[in-house]
Amino acid sequence: MSNIKYILGSFADPDQMMDGIDKLQKNNIEIYDCFTPMPIHGIEAKLGVKPSRLPIVAFCFAVLGAILGFSLLYYTMVHDWPMNIGGKPAFAAPAFVPVTFEVTILLCALGMVATFFFRNHLFPGRAPRVMDIRATDDRFILAVDAKTNTDHELIDSLLKEAGAVEVKHNERKYISYE
Amino acid sequence: MRPYSYQHEYNFSDKYQFAGIAKILSLIAIAVGVIVIAMGFLSSNEVMVERTYANLLLMAYYFACVCAAGTVFVALQLVTQSGWSAGLIRVPQAMSSILPIASGLLLVIIVLGLFSDNLYQHWNAEGLMDPNSPNYDPLVAGKEAFLNLPGFLTRQILFMGAYSILAYLIAKISYKEDLEGGLYSYKRTFKLSAIFLVIFGFTSPIWIFDTVMSLEAHWFSTMFGWYNFAAMFVSGLSVITLIIILLKKAGYMPWVNENHLHDLGNLIFGFSIFWAYVWFSQFMLIWYSNIPEETVYFYKRWEPEYKPWFWLSVIMNFVAPLLLLVDRDAKRKQGLMMFVCILLLCGHWLDFYIMIMPGTVEMNRGFGLSEIGIGLGFIGLFVFLVFNKLGKHSLAPANHPFLDESLHHQV
Numbered sequence: 001m002s003n004i005k006y007i008l009g010s011f012a013d014p015d016q017m018m019d020g021i022d023k024l025q026k027n028n029i030e031i032y033d034c035f036t037p038m039p040i041h042g043i044e045a046k047l048g049v050k051p052s053r054l055p056i057v058a059f060c061f062a063v064l065g066a067i068l069g070f071s072l073l074y075y076t077m078v079h080d081w082p083m084n085i086g087g088k089p090a091f092a093a094p095a096f097v098p099v100t101f102e103v104t105i106l107l108c109a110l111g112m113v114a115t116f117f118f119r120n121h122l123f124p125g126r127a128p129r130v131m132d133i134r135a136t137d138d139r140f141i142l143a144v145d146a147k148t149n150t151d152h153e154l155i156d157s158l159l160k161e162a163g164a165v166e167v168k169h170n171e172r173k174y175i176s177y178e
Numbered sequence: 179m180r181p182y183s184y185q186h187e188y189n190f191s192d193k194y195q196f197a198g199i200a201k202i203l204s205l206i207a208i209a210v211g212v213i214v215i216a217m218g219f220l221s222s223n224e225v226m227v228e229r230t231y232a233n234l235l236l237m238a239y240y241f242a243c244v245c246a247a248g249t250v251f252v253a254l255q256l257v258t259q260s261g262w263s264a265g266l267i268r269v270p271q272a273m274s275s276i277l278p279i280a281s282g283l284l285l286v287i288i289v290l291g292l293f294s295d296n297l298y299q300h301w302n303a304e305g306l307m308d309p310n311s312p313n314y315d316p317l318v319a320g321k322e323a324f325l326n327l328p329g330f331l332t333r334q335i336l337f338m339g340a341y342s343i344l345a346y347l348i349a350k351i352s353y354k355e356d357l358e359g360g361l362y363s364y365k366r367t368f369k370l371s372a373i374f375l376v377i378f379g380f381t382s383p384i385w386i387f388d389t390v391m392s393l394e395a396h397w398f399s400t401m402f403g404w405y406n407f408a409a410m411f412v413s414g415l416s417v418i419t420l421i422i423i424l425l426k427k428a429g430y431m432p433w434v435n436e437n438h439l440h441d442l443g444n445l446i447f448g449f450s451i452f453w454a455y456v457w458f459s460q461f462m463l464i465w466y467s468n469i470p471e472e473t474v475y476f477y478k479r480w481e482p483e484y485k486p487w488f489w490l491s492v493i494m495n496f497v498a499p500l501l502l503l504v505d506r507d508a509k510r511k512q513g514l515m516m517f518v519c520i521l522l523l524c525g526h527w528l529d530f531y532i533m534i535m536p537g538t539v540e541m542n543r544g545f546g547l548s549e550i551g552i553g554l555g556f557i558g559l560f561v562f563l564v565f566n567k568l569g570k571h572s573l574a575p576a577n578h579p580f581l582d583e584s585l586h587h588q589v
Contacts, residue, residue: 042588086468088466095462095466
């Protein structure tokens with residue numbers, strides 16, 4: 001049993017990589033992931049990636065923000081220390097709208113960023129883990145799990161056939177920037 | 179033909195066939211409108227005559243607004259060099275090319291209303307500016323430099339004339355592109371669009387102040403122009419989307435897909451929120467400062483006659499699109515988008531109704547034959563003119579430089 005964990009096909013051209021995806025899928029070889037230095041149209045549909053659930057998170061944080069913003073105003077302006085401002089009632093609902101709106105947007109944005117970082121195992125100071133460093137520069141990488149797809153020679157030949165410049169057999173999943 | 183090999187099966191020279199049931203229905207609607215207008219004018223009841231004028235102003239203004247919004251859309255796409263909209267640009271172009279007719283109609287109604295004392299009598303009545311007259315109104319007299327008959331008519335003719343000529347030219351040059359090809363028409367329309375946007379951006383608030391805000395000449399709001407622009411752009415976008423969906427259902431424009439619908443949905447969603455933003459800003463500032471000369475506008479709309487409709491307008495134009503269109507998939511569904519578009523068009527009719535009616539018929543408000551008949555008449559006229567125009571030219575600008583980008587659009 002080999003220690004190869006992942007097979008990486010490195011392409012210089014996005015069209016050749018898309019061709020590589022087709023070739024692998026035609027042979028029922030599951031693609032683990034795909035790394036590109038720029039967004040490529042139609043790749044999510046091709047790989048069958050599920051739509052992001054980030055909008056749901058955004059909605060939840062926005063609702064939370066609206067509740068918090070409104071409660072803050074209600075507590076300070078009505079409950080704790082009611083003030084007479086221009087003869088308006090303490091509970092001046094229209095005047096609450098802008099602040100509530102701002103807190104909603106703030107929490108929505110911050111919550112989305114926090115969720116994104118959490119989900120992608122990112123935080124300030126952490127060295128990002130990448131499978132191939134050149135995916136951040138000029139190469140389009142197709143990763144195949146070598147443990148579940150055992151016919152390594154077929155994978156190699158398919159990737160080469162599609163135009164891979166380089167095929168790597170990696171024993172470690174990630175290389176780091178360290 | 180094309181310098182690179184690009185394959186698709188679309189037939190860009192496809193033309194819409196305006197015939198059969200659509201044509202008959204639009205002609206019937208026009209006939210209904212004409213009969214209702216005639217009945218209103220010949221009525222012995224003065225209130226009925228005034229109500230007919232108010233409804234005519236409402237629908238003619240709505241009609242002109244939708245066509246102007248079509249022009250704004252075309253001009254924006256050209257000036258921002260947008261590619262996504264190239265495949266569907268013929269629909270707003272058709273709206274743009276009938277702006278001269280819409281403006282002419284609005285001008286005729288304004289002039290008729292002015293000289294029969296049915297519209298704008300709030301600043302145009304006898305003796306308002308004369309300190310010795312019993313009718314003397316110091317507030318209106320103070321605005322004489324702006325609100326006087328020659329100035330008003332000159333502004334209306336100048337502004338609407340400029341919008342109409344530019345709108346017509348932008349559409350016409352683009353139609354010529356089909357025959358001639360090349361980049362000449364694109365560059366030409368780009369320049370005209372930039373000129374149109376500058377002129378429209380600076381003068382449309384004044385045009386709106388004249389046409390709608392001066393119905394209640396005591397009141398003023400500097401936000402009114404943007405508020406109306408938001409309403410106009412949302413209704414224009416809804417009409418564009420609605421026409422595209424109807425054309426697609428009839429088997430035309432196969433190159434326009436859910437990605438384009440998604441972008442139109444985004445624009446409708448965004449501008450509905452912009453509408454609410456301006457609406458609320460106007461409302462909150464007036465509510466908070468509580469100055470009598472400003473609150474008079476909302477005081478009138480707070481009467482039991484108008485209050486439910488006042489709030490219904492906010493629900494229809496802000497809450498409904500916010501909740502219905504917030505989801506990504508919702509914007510990609512034809513049926514739901516069609517529903518939202520129709521809802522918004524009704525909502526903005528109500529919005530304009532709430533702007534115009536308290537200043538014209540005041541407490542004699544109604545919703546009946548006059549509103550429905552005149553509304554139908556103008557819808558018929560709009561459908562007849564726009565679909566007639568769509569039928570005359572191919573449904574895609576085959577020589578548009580960004581057409582391929584539009585076909586590949588993906589969001």
